[in-house]
Amino acid sequence: MNGEFVVERCAFDQALLCDVLAAGITVCDGLIRSVERRPDQGMTVAFEHASGRRQHIHAALLADCRGHTAPKTIPDRLASPALVSLACSFAGARAQPHSTIIESFEAGWAWGGVDPKGQAHVQVVVLPDFLAEHDRDIDVAHAACMRSLSRLPRRFGRALKPTGPVRARGIQPILRGLIAEADWLRIGDAAYTCDPLSGQGVFEAVSAAIAAVPVINTLVRRPLSTDLALRYFDERAESVFRSRVEVARQHYIAETHWQDEPFWSRMSASDSSQETVTPHSSRSYFSARPVVEGGYIVERPIVISAEYPRGVRFIDGVDLARVDELLRNGVPVVPEVISRYILMPHEKIAGALQWLRAHALIRES
Structure with missing residues (x-):
């Protein structure tokens, strides 16, 4: 984990x-x-x-998985501050099992990886202004960052020798303005990119592809539900993007040693455009939303709350909306009775009832 x-x-x-x-x-x-x-x-x-x-x-349908280089059709919906990644490979590192290390420094943060053959890779992430301070010479800028590090050189050894030039690329968390239509959808970095400090990487690409499967099934086999499928895909992308941005921001906030430096103060600052959209009411409530069921996108009632803005449908396998329906029809708030209607163990029914009570969704007589 x-x-x-x-x-x-x-x-x-x-x-x-x-x-x-x-x-x-x-x-x-x-x-x-x-x-x-x-x-x-x-x-x-x-x-x-x-x-x-x-x-x-x-x-009939195209899934665009060309990463952040995929052409965009309209302006981006959300974007965070731009950063620059400078990466270089080295030989001569202390031989050790495959491992990684991360270290913060005044102007940014560094990630390093090393293998048993002593091959190492060090990537530093800084503001674009940092390059300007070094006449936009990426080799000089990367070397300056390496001199600012202490933990990483102790782990890798100080006999590192570059095996090639420094490579630079831009980093910017972006949510594309349009990520899906009836015959086309973006997957992975083609839809949104995250700050690497949030640590998602391959996981994000795979999870996005898995989420796209029921959407594609619905678009191809149930065209009458196209709008519902597109809504699900779009809302999921924005929700995950906002979550990843906030995870990264919390990582920056957690580093207090450099909090007054330009890089750290800028990256830990709250961006009003990225603030998570919360329900209009602070109370929990049932609402019909698109969900995955049987490999397709369908609309079902789920519980929306400030804690779970994307909603909760099941608690330990018990359909909360079904429980709510039974209670509204006069079935007693008794697990053993409800389990006669919902073929689930009464212990699980009790857990669902407890969750509903905690969210003020059961009215006791």
């Missing part, structure tokens, strides 16, 4: 590809040249093979 694992990225990608092929999926390797929507053919993707040969594929 909340752990981090070092893997060989090339081997990881190859393993994913093997799983895809084993599942019977056709893989076309090439560079995408264009994506168009055609009235009679659905979505059309034109791509170019390594040989230069061009090919077209037609599909």
